[in-house]
Amino acid sequence: MDIVDRIKELREKIEYHNKKYFEEDAPEITDYEYDLIFRELNNLEQQHPELVSPESPTKKVGGKTKREAKKIAHDVPMLSLDDRFSREEVADFITKIQKEFKEPVFIVEYKIDGLSVALRYRDGNFVEGMTRGDGVRYGEDITENLKMIDSVPLSIHEYLPYLEVRGEVYMDNEAFEAVNERQEEIEGKTFANPRNCAAGTMRQLDPNVVAERDLSILVFNLQAVQGKEFTSHAETLDWLSTKGFLVPQYIKCTSEKEVWDAITLIGETRGDLPFGIDGAVVKLDNLADRERLGASSKVPRWAIAYKYPPEEKPTKVLNIEVNVGRTGRLTPLAILEPVRLAGTTVSRASLHNQDQIDRLDIRIGDTVIVRKAAEIIPEIIRVIKEQRPEGNVPFKIPDRCPVCGAPALRGEDVADIRCSGINCPAQLARLIIHFASRDAMDIEGLGPAAVHSLMDKGYIRNIADIYYLKNYRDEFIANGITPRPRKELALRKDGQPRKQKEPDYTASTDNLLSAIERSKDQSLERLINGFGIPNIGKHTGSILEDNFPDIHAIAMISYDKYKQLKETEKQLKKERSRLQKKLKASTMTEDLNMLNDVNKKLSNVEKELKANGDIKGIGEVSIKAISNFFAEPQTRVILERLEQAGVNMKSRSSSKVNDNRLEGATFVLTGTLPTLSREEASQIIKEHCGRVAGSVSKKTTYLLAGEGAGDKMNKAQSLGIKIITEDEFLNMID
Numbered sequence: 001m002d003i004v005d006r007i008k009e010l011r012e013k014i015e016y017h018n019k020k021y022f023e024e025d026a027p028e029i030t031d032y033e034y035d036l037i038f039r040e041l042n043n044l045e046q047q048h049p050e051l052v053s054p055e056s057p058t059k060k061v062g063g064k065t066k067r068e069a070k071k072i073a074h075d076v077p078m079l080s081l082d083d084r085f086s087r088e089e090v091a092d093f094i095t096k097i098q099k100e101f102k103e104p105v106f107i108v109e110y111k112i113d114g115l116s117v118a119l120r121y122r123d124g125n126f127v128e129g130m131t132r133g134d135g136v137r138y139g140e141d142i143t144e145n146l147k148m149i150d151s152v153p154l155s156i157h158e159y160l161p162y163l164e165v166r167g168e169v170y171m172d173n174e175a176f177e178a179v180n181e182r183q184e185e186i187e188g189k190t191f192a193n194p195r196n197c198a199a200g201t202m203r204q205l206d207p208n209v210v211a212e213r214d215l216s217i218l219v220f221n222l223q224a225v226q227g228k229e230f231t232s233h234a235e236t237l238d239w240l241s242t243k244g245f246l247v248p249q250y251i252k253c254t255s256e257k258e259v260w261d262a263i264t265l266i267g268e269t270r271g272d273l274p275f276g277i278d279g280a281v282v283k284l285d286n287l288a289d290r291e292r293l294g295a296s297s298k299v300p301r302w303a304i305a306y307k308y309p310p311e312e313k314p315t316k317v318l319n320i321e322v323n324v325g326r327t328g329r330l331t332p333l334a335i336l337e338p339v340r341l342a343g344t345t346v347s348r349a350s351l352h353n354q355d356q357i358d359r360l361d362i363r364i365g366d367t368v369i370v371r372k373a374a375e376i377i378p379e380i381i382r383v384i385k386e387q388r389p390e391g392n393v394p395f396k397i398p399d400r401c402p403v404c405g406a407p408a409l410r411g412e413d414v415a416d417i418r419c420s421g422i423n424c425p426a427q428l429a430r431l432i433i434h435f436a437s438r439d440a441m442d443i444e445g446l447g448p449a450a451v452h453s454l455m456d457k458g459y460i461r462n463i464a465d466i467y468y469l470k471n472y473r474d475e476f477i478a479n480g481i482t483p484r485p486r487k488e489l490a491l492r493k494d495g496q497p498r499k500q501k502e503p504d505y506t507a508s509t510d511n512l513l514s515a516i517e518r519s520k521d522q523s524l525e526r527l528i529n530g531f532g533i534p535n536i537g538k539h540t541g542s543i544l545e546d547n548f549p550d551i552h553a554i555a556m557i558s559y560d561k562y563k564q565l566k567e568t569e570k571q572l573k574k575e576r577s578r579l580q581k582k583l584k585a586s587t588m589t590e591d592l593n594m595l596n597d598v599n600k601k602l603s604n605v606e607k608e609l610k611a612n613g614d615i616k617g618i619g620e621v622s623i624k625a626i627s628n629f630f631a632e633p634q635t636r637v638i639l640e641r642l643e644q645a646g647v648n649m650k651s652r653s654s655s656k657v658n659d660n661r662l663e664g665a666t667f668v669l670t671g672t673l674p675t676l677s678r679e680e681a682s683q684i685i686k687e688h689c690g691r692v693a694g695s696v697s698k699k700t701t702y703l704l705a706g707e708g709a710g711d712k713m714n715k716a717q718s719l720g721i722k723i724i725t726e727d728e729f730l731n732m733i734d
């Protein structure tokens with residue numbers, strides 16, 4: 001490939017990954033891989049200045065922002081750092097500085113993986129904050145979101161006309177996991193790693209979301225100050241720390257060896273930090289010297305970032321465990337012989353799903369290569385097949401839930417296998433939250449926080465318990481069990497503790513209980529959706545409601561029966577076509593009788609098939625899921641208790657379907673009807689099992705004619721077909 005093509009390819013690659021990273025918070029490659037591509041492009045452009053264009057990603061700083069937000073102009077550019085990938089490259093930086101200054105001091109800090117922001121204080125108070133934006137001219141205003149972060153001091157308790165600091169908003173590993181767990185429960189988007197989660201959260205328009213997620217900020221540079229003098233970077237960090245800012249730990253170094261030792265030390269211990277880091281930063285300590293060196297258009301000349309490479313090591317798969325997540329997903333987890341990687345001891349790695357296991361062909365006992373990058377999740381990248389012990393067998397995820405024993409099913413077109421237990425402890429919180437959600441039973445006031453609170457206190461142990469909460473009304477009013485607005489939130493808005501009113505829980509309790517009562521009357525479709533049966537959502541719920549009189553009829557659907565009937569149907573159809581062929585050759589009364597007999601049997605089988613879920617819009621996987629779900633003893637218990645509580649179990653649309661008064665009749669429509677549109681009339685005919693045809697023939701039973709009927713009317717008259725008005729038509733079904 002020639003240079004021009006390679007540059008073009010790299011630019012496109014970078015633009016693509018920029019979009020994934022900055023706009024969608026869903027990167028497809030590791031930061032390390034990204035940095036390497038970026039560097040290759042940068043090097044090529046330096047070797048071939050004639051190919052440099054202002055449009056190149058190397059000429060832009062940072063990413064585009066996700067939405068049009070208020071912009072704030074930068075006073076001090078928020079530049080990125082020049083990346084180094086080896087000791088030689090770090091040494092090169094040190095040597096250059098040492099040539100320039102006498103006995104320079106270097107500061108080595110860890111580089112946290114987050115979202116870069118600047119904070120501004122006037123007269124000691126926090127006034128505004130912004131993202132990096134284009135890095136040079138404007139950043140995006142995120143002041144309100146920053147106020148929600150506990151480690152952003154709202155006041156520094158010192159009168160300074162102006163202070164600007166730069167930091168990194170991040171999420172520690174624990175907070176990150178909590179967010180993903182909550183996201184799973186509400187079936188929302190989960191985040192690939194803490195950095196994306198922190199960045200995605202800060203771009204939220206609603207500061208309350210920021211308050212809910214436990215973000216922190218590490219301040220690593222003093223950008224500008226008035227009313228105070230500093231001579232060194234270390235001095236500014238120490239001072240910032242006394243003002244309530246969280247600052248990175250740093251190591252002071254005076255030689256290349258000391259710098260490298262510091263980098264190595266940070267690398268070896270980075271796994272012990274509660275958050276992810278993506279490198280180490282080496283900075284010149286003396287502020288006046290920094291000033292003299294200045295910056296290029298994109299990076300400062302007084303600092304570099306060393307990027308730790310992802311580490312790969314072989315280890316053994318001791319076992320494969322199957323865990324059940326909050327969404328009921330069965331996730332295979334490889335238990336590994338512990339191995340030290342990227343500063344942490346890795347002893348497990350998710351295998352994601354059966355497809356992943358099959359693709360890599362991972363078996364218990366295999367020796368595998370594990371890789372860990374700055375992102376916190378270790379992964380198995382391949383099996384060393386030569387070291388495979390004899391006789392080990394491919395691994396299959398079991399078809400029963402390891403937690404509750406209910407059948408576990410693979411959905412259509414997805415790799416996930418999910419447990420179908422309605423009481424499965426592993427996914428109970430999500431099931432209950434889903435049941436009460438807007439798309440299902442729509443119980444206002446019973447959101448995730450309320451569900452957790454009621455579950456923690458033991459009031460809700462399954463879906464049915466919701467309808468027995470009214471028995472505890474007095475307790476709720478006395479103890480305030482129903483959720484109330486978050487206290488911290490009210491506290492953060494004006495920075496002062498809120499005046500505590502004596503709470504009165506009567507209203508909130510009664511509101512919740514009456515919302516629960518109202519939900520008893522929800523449609524069958526919503527109830528079915530509420531059960532959270534894998535693969536069965538609102539759409540299937542509505543088809544089921546249209547075709548069955550009540551939940552009990554749906555509960556009779558048997559997958560085994562369905563399979564048997566399908567087989568019988570196939571045989572009968574074969575027999576029918578054999579007889580039909582025979583009858584074409586010669587008409588024998590005997591064969592005719594047999595054909596009639598086969599047709600009768602077929603129609604019975606088809607009726608039975610319908611009762612077992614063989615309905616347009618419902619596939620075999622869904623039939624299996626429904627059949628399994630209702631066959632479970634735990635489901636039966638829940639259904640009984642729901643019914644006793646008075647929850648609607650009847651279909652409201654099936655009366656129409658069971659009405660087959662127009663069965664066997666073929667209608668043709670013509671002219672304009674007085675009240676019904678053609679579509680409405682056709683719909684009614686179909687709902688009563690009639691047929692609608694486009695043109696009049698001998699087979700037509702009725703011509704439904706309105707004003708302006710023409711040719712069709714004449715033809716019907718000539719064929720002696722009954723012509724009816726809309727009134728007559730409506731009488732037929734009334």
Ligand SMILES: [Zn+2]
Binds near residue numbers: 324
């Ligand atoms: Zn289960």
